[in-house]
Amino acid sequence: MQGNSIGFWILAALCIAAAVQVVANRNPVRSALALVGVMCCLSVFYFAQGAEFVGAVQVIVYAGAIMVLFLFVIMLLNLGAPNPMMDRVGLSKPVALLASAVLLGSLAFAGALKIAPGRAVKSPVSGTVQQIGYALFDPGRPWLFAFELTSVLLLVGVVGAVVLAQRRSD
Amino acid sequence: MSGYIPIVVMLCLAALLAAVMVLGSHILGPHKPSRFKVAPYECGVTPVGSARERFPVRFFLVAMLFIVFDVETVFLFPWAATFGAGDKGIKLFLLGEMGVFIALLLVAYAYVWQAGALDWSEGARVQHEATPPEALAVRTPILFGNEGSGPVNLPAARPSGAANV
Amino acid sequence: MVIPNFSIGPLHLLDVLPYVAIVTILGVILLLTPFLVWYERVALALIQDRLGPNRVGPRGLLQAFADGIKLFLKEDIRPSAIDATIYYAAPVLMMIPALAACAVLPVADLRIDMGGGRIEAIPFVVGNVNIGILYLLGLTSLQVYGIVLAGWASNNKYSLMGGLRSSAQTISYELSMTMAVLTGVLISGSTNMVEIVRSQAGTVADWNIAKFLPLGFIATVVYLIAMVAETNRAPFDLPEAESELVAGFHTEYSSMKFAMFFMCEYASMLVISGVATALWFGGWNSPHPALNFVPGFVWFILKVVAFVMVYVWVRATLPRLRYDALMALGWKRLLPIALAALVLTATWDAVRTPADKKSGWPVIEAPHDADKPVARASNAR
Numbered sequence: 001m002q003g004n005s006i007g008f009w010i011l012a013a014l015c016i017a018a019a020v021q022v023v024a025n026r027n028p029v030r031s032a033l034a035l036v037g038v039m040c041c042l043s044v045f046y047f048a049q050g051a052e053f054v055g056a057v058q059v060i061v062y063a064g065a066i067m068v069l070f071l072f073v074i075m076l077l078n079l080g081a082p083n084p085m086m087d088r089v090g091l092s093k094p095v096a097l098l099a100s101a102v103l104l105g106s107l108a109f110a111g112a113l114k115i116a117p118g119r120a121v122k123s124p125v126s127g128t129v130q131q132i133g134y135a136l137f138d139p140g141r142p143w144l145f146a147f148e149l150t151s152v153l154l155l156v157g158v159v160g161a162v163v164l165a166q167r168r169s170d
Numbered sequence: 171m172s173g174y175i176p177i178v179v180m181l182c183l184a185a186l187l188a189a190v191m192v193l194g195s196h197i198l199g200p201h202k203p204s205r206f207k208v209a210p211y212e213c214g215v216t217p218v219g220s221a222r223e224r225f226p227v228r229f230f231l232v233a234m235l236f237i238v239f240d241v242e243t244v245f246l247f248p249w250a251a252t253f254g255a256g257d258k259g260i261k262l263f264l265l266g267e268m269g270v271f272i273a274l275l276l277v278a279y280a281y282v283w284q285a286g287a288l289d290w291s292e293g294a295r296v297q298h299e300a301t302p303p304e305a306l307a308v309r310t311p312i313l314f315g316n317e318g319s320g321p322v323n324l325p326a327a328r329p330s331g332a333a334n335v
Numbered sequence: 336m337v338i339p340n341f342s343i344g345p346l347h348l349l350d351v352l353p354y355v356a357i358v359t360i361l362g363v364i365l366l367l368t369p370f371l372v373w374y375e376r377v378a379l380a381l382i383q384d385r386l387g388p389n390r391v392g393p394r395g396l397l398q399a400f401a402d403g404i405k406l407f408l409k410e411d412i413r414p415s416a417i418d419a420t421i422y423y424a425a426p427v428l429m430m431i432p433a434l435a436a437c438a439v440l441p442v443a444d445l446r447i448d449m450g451g452g453r454i455e456a457i458p459f460v461v462g463n464v465n466i467g468i469l470y471l472l473g474l475t476s477l478q479v480y481g482i483v484l485a486g487w488a489s490n491n492k493y494s495l496m497g498g499l500r501s502s503a504q505t506i507s508y509e510l511s512m513t514m515a516v517l518t519g520v521l522i523s524g525s526t527n528m529v530e531i532v533r534s535q536a537g538t539v540a541d542w543n544i545a546k547f548l549p550l551g552f553i554a555t556v557v558y559l560i561a562m563v564a565e566t567n568r569a570p571f572d573l574p575e576a577e578s579e580l581v582a583g584f585h586t587e588y589s590s591m592k593f594a595m596f597f598m599c600e601y602a603s604m605l606v607i608s609g610v611a612t613a614l615w616f617g618g619w620n621s622p623h624p625a626l627n628f629v630p631g632f633v634w635f636i637l638k639v640v641a642f643v644m645v646y647v648w649v650r651a652t653l654p655r656l657r658y659d660a661l662m663a664l665g666w667k668r669l670l671p672i673a674l675a676a677l678v679l680t681a682t683w684d685a686v687r688t689p690a691d692k693k694s695g696w697p698v699i700e701a702p703h704d705a706d707k708p709v710a711r712a713s714n715a716r
Contacts, residue, residue: 173462173463174464175353176356177461177462179357180357180435180461181431181438183357184435185427185431187365187430187434188431189427191595194407194591195407195411199408199409201410203413209414210414225495229499229502232662236507236510243510246677247520247526250517250520250677251520251521253524254524255524255696256696257688258689260694261685265685272674283667288662289663
C-alpha cells in the first residue's frame with residue numbers, strides 16, 4: 001500500500017509538471033509532446049486503478065492517434081517555427097486566470113465537502129478486456145444503445161473531416 | 171496489478187539504455203563543427219528557405235480517418251475477446267450488434283472512398299493549391315560567405331589556331 | 336524438462352522469473368542486432384550474386400560490431416537551426432517502444448515443480464498481462480513520434496518529408512494490422528499473449544493460421560504485409576527511399592543516434608515477427624506432438640528467424656512501391672479484406688456453434704445504484 005501511494009505521488013507530480021508544460025511552453029510542438037506525457041501518465045493511473053483496458057486505450061487512441069493529429073495540425077499550419085504565437089494577450093489572460101481560479105476553488109470546495117470521493121473506491125467491475133466486453137455488449141445492460149450511437153458519432157466525424165479538408169480545393 | 175511492475179521496469183530500462191547511447195556517443199565522439207558541416211543537407215547545394223514548410227492537407231485527413239477507425243477497433247477488441255464465450259444465441263446477437271456498428275462505419279468508409287480522400291496520386295480530384303507569390307518572396311537563401319567567389323577563374327580559352335604545345 | 340521451484344534467501348524463482356526474462360530478452364535483442372545486420376547483408380549479397388561483407392572476422396561476422404563501435408565514436412554533429420531537445424529526444428522516443436514492446440512476448444512455457452510432484456506451466460515472459468496485444472499495439476503506435484519528431488526537428492526538407500510520409504504510412508497500416516490481429520483475438524478468445532499461444536497447442540492444424548480456413552490464412556497474410564509496412568522495410572521503405580529522400584527522417588542524424596534508428600528497425604522486426612509467431616504460428620508450440628521433445632523456446636526462435644529471413648528475401652525481391660500505390664494498398668485493399676475476414680470468421684463461428692453450447696457469459700448483476708435495493712436480474716440463458 002505504501003509503495004502504491006509513493007508511486008501515485010511521483011506520477012501525480014510528473015503529470016502536473018507535464019500539464020503545466022502544455023500550457024506554459026511557447027513552442028507548440030513541445031506543448032503537444034507534453035500533452036502526450038500527460039496522456040501516458042493518465043494511462044498509468046488507469047492501470048493502477050485496475051482499469052487495464054481503459055489504460056491501454058488511453059495510450060492507443062489519445063497518445064497514438066489524436067496527438068499525432070495534433071502534431072500534424074501544428075506542422076500543417078507551420079506553428080512550429082521558433083517564435084510562434086506571440087503574446088496576443090488582451091483580455092485573454094485575466095479571463096484565463098479567473099476561470100482557473102473558479103475551477104480550483106470549486107475543486108477545493110468539493111474536496112472540503114467530500115463531494116468528490118476522497119478515498120479510493122473499489123470499482124465494482126475489474127477492467128480486463130473480457131469484463132468490458134461482458135458489460136458493454138450484454139443485451140441486459142443499458143449501454144448497448146450508447147454503443148450503437150457511437151458509430152453515428154464516428155460517421156459524422158468522418159464526413160466532417162472530409163468536408164473540411166476538401167472545402168477550399170473545390 | 172503486480173504483473174505490471176516488471177513491464178514498468180523494462181520501460182525504464184529501455185529508456186535508460188537509449189539515453190546512455192545518445193549521451194555516450196555525445197561524450198566519446200569528437201566535436202569539430204564547421205559552418206558547412208552543420209548546414210542542412212540539401213545534396214550539396216546551398217539550402218534555400220526554411221525546411222519547416224507547410225504540407226498538404228491530405229496528411230491531416232489521413233490522421234483524422236485513422237482516429238475514427240482506431241476508435242472502431244477499440245470497440246472491436248472487447249467484442250472479439252468475449253465472442254467465443256457465448257452460446258449460439260449470444261453469438262448471433264453479438265454479430266447483429268456489431269453488424270449495425272460496422273455497417274454505419276462502412277457508410278463512412280464508402281463516403282471517404284468516393285470523395286477521393288484515399289487517392290494519393292497526382293491529378294486526382296483534389297488539386298494542390300499554387301504557392302502564393304508572397305510565400306515565395308520570403309524564401310531567402312542562407313548565405314555561406316562563398317557566394318561571391320563564383321566559379322574558379324579559368325584562363326580564357328585560347329583561339330583554336332593557337333599553338334598547342 | 337522440469338525445473339524445481341527453488342528460492343535463494345528471500346527471492347523465489349517465480350518472483351525473479353520476469354526479471355530474468357527482461358535481462359534475457361534485452362540482451363538477446365541487443366546482441367542479435369549486429370548479427371541480423373550481418374545476416375541481411377550476406378543474404379542480400381548471395382541473392383544479388385556478390386560477396387558481401389567478408390573482411391572483419393570470420394566470414395565478415397564482426398563487420399556489424401566494427402560498424403557499431405565506429406558509429407559510437409564518430410562525431411556527434413549538431414546541425415544548425417535544429418530544435419535541439421527534440422532532435423536528441425527523437426531517437427530515445429523511438430527506442431523505448433521498440434525495446435519495451437517485447438515485454439509481453441511469450442517465449443516459452445517453463446514446467447516448474449511446485450513441490451509435491453505438482454507441475455505447473457509458467458510462461459517465460461516479462462509481463463503475463465490480460466491486455467498483452469493492446470500493450471503491443473499501443474507501443475507500436477507510440478513509435479510514430481520518434482519518426483515524425485526526428486523529421487521535424489532536423490530542419491531538413493528531406494527529413495520532414497520522410498517523417499511525414501512515414502507517419503502517414505505507419506498509421507494507415509496500423510489499422511489493417513489491428514484488424515488482422517482482431518481476427519486472431521476472435522479465434523483465440525483472449526487478448527493475453529500467453530493464452531493466445533496456449534490455445535494453439537497441438538498440431539499445425541491448431542495454429543490460428545489454419546483455423547477457419549481460408550479466413551485465418553487471409554488474416555495472417557494481411558498481418559504479414561502490414562507488419563513489413565509497419566517496420567518501414569522494403570518494399571514499403573518509402574520514408575527512407577534513398578533515390579528521392581536521401582535517407583528520409585534520419586538524414587541529419589550522425590553517430591550513435593543514426594545507429595539507434597537502425598537498431599530500432601531491427602528490434603521492431605524481431606518483436607513484430609515474434610507477435611506474428613505467437614498470434615498465428617503457434618508461438619512456442621511444436622508443429623506436431625511427435626516433436627514435443629524439442630524445447631519450446633527453440634521453436635519460438637526458429638519461427639522468428641524464419642520471419643526475419645522472409646523479411647530479407649522480400650527486400651531483395653520486390654521493388655519499392657509508389658506512394659499513392661502504398662496508401663491505396665493499405666486503405667483500399669488490406670483494410671476491407673481484414674474487416675471482411677473478421678466479420679466472416681465471427682459469422683462462421685456463430686453458425687457452427689452447436690445449439691446446446693453453454694454460455695460462458697457471466698450472470699448480469701444489477702447496476703450499482705445507491706438509491707435502489709440491490710436486486711439480482713434474472714438470467715434467462
